[in-house]
Amino acid sequence: MAAAGLVLAATCVEAAPMNKCIINGAVTYQQRPCPSNQARKPPTLEELNAAEKKRRAAAASAASARPGEVASAPTASPGNFSCDGRQYCSQMKSCEEAKYFLAHCSGAKMDGDKNGIPCEKQWCSR
Helix, strand or coil: CHHHHHHHHHHHHCCCCCEEEEECCEEEEECCCCCCCCCCCCCCHHHHHHHHHHHHHHHHHHHHHCCCCCCCCCECCCCCCCECCCCCHHHCCCHHHHHHHHHHCCCCCCCCCCCCCCCCCCCCCC
């Protein structure tokens, strides 16, 4: 019984993930990576840039399709503030910053009593 447990433990230690490979039209399973018959050429700088531009355009269109979410890219502002995803008073550094976020950034949660004055307890006391 102990020998059977030892044999079972030894086989589990050496188990590696299997790779499903198609070699000459036949499906095989092996522990090492599938062989490649074609030489790979490294991508050019233009190809890498095009792929990155395509990825960013897809991310931007996905973000604009979901109107309730905060955009991942910060939006510049004239008062040196930007919409960067912050939503709460504890994340602000001044009353002016809190007012900017409440007025210009979606998702700001800084006006609990809905009177238009953000962060009344922390920054913008009357």
